Amino acid sequence: MGMTGHAESVQVIFDPTKVTYGQLLQVFFSVAHNPTELNHQGPDYGTQYRSTVFPLSESQAKVAKAYITQLNASHKFAAPLVTTVEEHAQFYPAEKYHQNFLNDNPNYPYIAHQRYSESRTA
Structure with missing residues (x-):
């Protein structure tokens, strides 16, 4: 189990004139992982495998929360999303x-x- 509070994640640097934050969320929720699995992805278990978004601003946080609400209301997934929106913290490159x-x-x-x-x- 994850004891550090860290999450295995990807830092995305993007040009908002070419792709919107909303479009990135669409990819994240469509192909990047299963947002209905609490603290695991496939065979990997622990809080480090949680479904989470780390917005860089309050406006990104609002967009992410609204998108999660919209996806839950649409019933696109068989179960409710467990994705959290967490305050951005220090990013550490993986091994x-x-x-x-x-x-x-x-x-x-x-x-x-x-x-x-x-x-x-x-």
Whole structure:
């Protein structure tokens, strides 16, 4: 179990003139993970695997919370979302073996499953 309070996450740096924060949320909730699993993703359990968003501003937090409310109301998922919106904190890069994981491990079971799931919903 995660004892540090950290979450395995991705820091996204984007140009808001090319992509909106809302569009990034659409990707996050569509293909990045399962937002209905509390403190786990697939076979990985612990609070470090929680579904969470770290907005950089109050306006991003409002957009994220509204989007979560909208998704829950739409019943797009079979269960309610458990995604939290947490205050942005210090971001720490992952260990080297986690860097470029998708490219370095294309046949890893979780990666293959996610790609299969994505292709079915696209």
